Amino acid sequence: MSVAVIGAGAFGTALAVTLASKAPVTLWGREIDWAGTRENPRLPGVALPPALHVTDDLDQIRAETVLLALPAQVLGSFLTRNAGLLNGRNLVSCAKGIDLTTLTGPSALIASACPDSKVAVLTGPSFAADIARGLPTALTLACADGRAGHQLQHDLSTPTLRLYRTTDVTGAELGGALKNVIAIAAGAAIGAGYGDSARASVITRGFAEMTRLATALGARPETLTGLSGLGDLVLTCTSEQSRNFRYGLALGAGRDFAAGTTVEGAATARAAAALAPRLGVDLPVSQLVAGLAEGRVAMEHALDILLNRPLKEE
Numbered sequence: 001m002s003v004a005v006i007g008a009g010a011f012g013t014a015l016a017v018t019l020a021s022k023a024p025v026t027l028w029g030r031e032i033d034w035a036g037t038r039e040n041p042r043l044p045g046v047a048l049p050p051a052l053h054v055t056d057d058l059d060q061i062r063a064e065t066v067l068l069a070l071p072a073q074v075l076g077s078f079l080t081r082n083a084g085l086l087n088g089r090n091l092v093s094c095a096k097g098i099d100l101t102t103l104t105g106p107s108a109l110i111a112s113a114c115p116d117s118k119v120a121v122l123t124g125p126s127f128a129a130d131i132a133r134g135l136p137t138a139l140t141l142a143c144a145d146g147r148a149g150h151q152l153q154h155d156l157s158t159p160t161l162r163l164y165r166t167t168d169v170t171g172a173e174l175g176g177a178l179k180n181v182i183a184i185a186a187g188a189a190i191g192a193g194y195g196d197s198a199r200a201s202v203i204t205r206g207f208a209e210m211t212r213l214a215t216a217l218g219a220r221p222e223t224l225t226g227l228s229g230l231g232d233l234v235l236t237c238t239s240e241q242s243r244n245f246r247y248g249l250a251l252g253a254g255r256d257f258a259a260g261t262t263v264e265g266a267a268t269a270r271a272a273a274a275l276a277p278r279l280g281v282d283l284p285v286s287q288l289v290a291g292l293a294e295g296r297v298a299m300e301h302a303l304d305i306l307l308n309r310p311l312k313e314e
């Protein structure tokens with residue numbers, strides 16, 4: 001097996017670090033001034049192992065399996081620009097989002113730009129820092145081709161990173177994308193001082209919403225109850241390690257949030273809100289998060305909007 005990682009952010013670097021415990025790995029980043037220090041400022045305190053080669057030259061990416069660890073909103077243009085180099089390889093998306101331009105997930109972007117590639121998705125509850133430090137982590141590897149998925153599951157598991165396998169790519173990638181939206185809402189509830197009970201309601205109703213949208217797009221409901229859905233939802237809604245949760249905290253408290261931080265849930269909320277009427281599904285939490293993120297809805301009105309909806313069956 002030969003593996004490379006594209007995207008030298010926190011997650012791409014963490015995956016490259018753990019995979020380098022098995023075999024040499026090449027990690028590509030567009031700006032790698034830090035490479036000589038063997039420590040990526042996006043993943044502080046983690047020494048890069050000798051088996052990890054860092055480059056900013058895409059021509060050095062020769063591996064048969066390439067992990068794409070770029071933010072969801074830049075993945076489409078990156079793939080279009082570099083399809084010639086990537087087409088035909090096993091391409092594994094590690095991004096958690098819905099592309100705002102096409103309203104599709106990463107797997108459809110890959111399939112469209114690189115039609116000769118095997119497409120897979122790696123997703124689930126895992127903070128980059130935990131993976132990089134060798135803490136035990138379990139993720140989902142989704143690939144519609146069961147045989148290829150089986151091979152990738154074995155190739156990409158490490159002694160501390162345990163991969164489960166599914167053929168439900170849609171369910172896996174939508175669980176990962178939509179949990180970020182709900183995490184923003186959960187953070188906002190806590191930031192606004194509404195308390196842990198309110199957060200539990202947001203998580204539960206948010207999960208119902210994730211399942212509604214994902215199944216309307218063809219996902220299997222049981223995938224949403226797995227690592228890539230419920231597992232990641234619980235992690236992201238309960239930990240301040242999550243950037244989406246912290247962004248929600250800041251929204252709820254009326255504080256500024258560090259510009260330039262990757263917060264996938266903001267764009268994905270807008271994508272989900274755009275999909276809702278087309279699919280005839282009700283997504284009140286996502287619509288609210290989209291309104292908050294765009295500044296159309298003020299935080300002081302957010303609670304009324306949710307609580308004044310008609311009473312209904314659970």
Ligand SMILES: NC(=O)C1=CN([C@@H]2O[C@H](COP(=O)(O)OP(=O)(O)OC[C@H]3O[C@@H](n4cnc5c(N)ncnc54)[C@H](OP(=O)(O)O)[C@@H]3O)[C@@H](O)[C@H]2O)C=CC1
Binds near residue numbers: 031070129262
């Ligand atoms: N961090 C985590 O714990 C986890 C993250 N993920 C997912 O992984 C994906 C990446 O997140 P993460 O690594 O944390 O993000 P970071 O913010 O740490 O890093 C983003 C990386 O993408 C690069 N980048 C941004 N735009 C472009 C572009 N147009 N072309 C090439 N490179 C670009 C950045 O480069 P530069 O430094 O030059 O700006 C940076 O290296 C997200 O979808 C996230 O949801 C999934 C699980 C866990």
Ligand SMILES: O=C(CO)COP(=O)(O)O
Binds near residue numbers: 183262
């Ligand atoms: O996806 C993640 C954990 O599984 C990371 O979450 P954040 O992008 O919110 O930091």
